[in-house]
Amino acid sequence: MDELLSIGDFSDRCGLSAKMLRSYAAAGLLVPAAVDGSSGYRYYSTAQLHRARIIALLRRAGIAVDQIAMFFANPDAVQLDCWDRAIVSESTARRQALAQARAALALAHAPPTAQPEASMKGAEVSHAYVTGTATHIGGRDTNQDAVLVSDDLLAVADGLGGLQRGDVASRLALDTLDAAFAADRSISGLLTAGREANRAVWRQANGQDATMGTTLAALALTSDGAAVVLHVGDSRLYRFRAGRLEQLTHDHTVIADLIRAGELSEEDAHTHPYRHVLTRAIGVAPEVDIDYAGVTCEPGDRLLLCTDGLFNALSLDQLNIVLASDAEPQKSADQLVTSAVECDAEDNVTVLIIDVH
Numbered sequence: 001m002d003e004l005l006s007i008g009d010f011s012d013r014c015g016l017s018a019k020m021l022r023s024y025a026a027a028g029l030l031v032p033a034a035v036d037g038s039s040g041y042r043y044y045s046t047a048q049l050h051r052a053r054i055i056a057l058l059r060r061a062g063i064a065v066d067q068i069a070m071f072f073a074n075p076d077a078v079q080l081d082c083w084d085r086a087i088v089s090e091s092t093a094r095r096q097a098l099a100q101a102r103a104a105l106a107l108a109h110a111p112p113t114a115q116p117e118a119s120m121k122g123a124e125v126s127h128a129y130v131t132g133t134a135t136h137i138g139g140r141d142t143n144q145d146a147v148l149v150s151d152d153l154l155a156v157a158d159g160l161g162g163l164q165r166g167d168v169a170s171r172l173a174l175d176t177l178d179a180a181f182a183a184d185r186s187i188s189g190l191l192t193a194g195r196e197a198n199r200a201v202w203r204q205a206n207g208q209d210a211t212m213g214t215t216l217a218a219l220a221l222t223s224d225g226a227a228v229v230l231h232v233g234d235s236r237l238y239r240f241r242a243g244r245l246e247q248l249t250h251d252h253t254v255i256a257d258l259i260r261a262g263e264l265s266e267e268d269a270h271t272h273p274y275r276h277v278l279t280r281a282i283g284v285a286p287e288v289d290i291d292y293a294g295v296t297c298e299p300g301d302r303l304l305l306c307t308d309g310l311f312n313a314l315s316l317d318q319l320n321i322v323l324a325s326d327a328e329p330q331k332s333a334d335q336l337v338t339s340a341v342e343c344d345a346e347d348n349v350t351v352l353i354i355d356v357h
Ligand code: MN
Pocket: 158, 307, 308, 309, 347, 348
């Protein structure tokens, strides 16, 4: 016979409180192995610790007691996968709602009198902005970056270096985004286009039994009259205004999370072993959280979309110096890439400059 434990000892060893144990006993989920006939004390057997620990873990995962009881009727890891998917999709939906709230807030704060976004609408002012792009293979064997200059849609994508066919992933993401945004140019159409880009890469990867992924950073002028940035991963959007360079996107990387949490300094980040590890990417799962926000643009602003090859090779001061020149965007784009290559860029380097007129 297994050793019998008092409810207190059993509670200490399985991590469930005595109160919880009583409620699970009442629910028939974990019934004491023995009860003292005279005192009414409950005893659990050591063999029940295993089940108790699983219950504790499932409760911590937020699974309801009645669902756990059903699970033990037929314990199968398939059910765990089911719960896992439900948690991911619930958290995705909640985070998307938060991102939408954040974007709505940013759009509401755009200055109402200047209406800078409207001045960038291609339909009203045909030459409201001028672009320049440049890309270079850097120190890699292939260039897995891609760039898109389309009708009021500007984007860069960085196919994931460690994964197979990163070049296919980055191109496919941008082409899918382009086609889907052309069909619906509203803000919600842009978000749908982002999700379609993710699904297109995900489907392609599954079809080839490969892992594919890419970052995505896009600036779109929507039919709602807003300039909107959409991004996943560590490609960035900067705005150069009045001599100051401001990063408008927040990287989805492990180190960016650590820096935000105050657990890592910017200096130490350059040598951190996880410095290239993304927390979000396009095409590695059927759904992805996409960040988006309104961007205020004024005549004279210079916007820069770029892949990490650029800002890992050049310091902010170096970026500032090139962007501050009066050169045409194409010239400045070429110069940024040349400077990065001269600084021995290890990675592919891609830039897209947008001068707002
Ligand atoms: Mn890169």
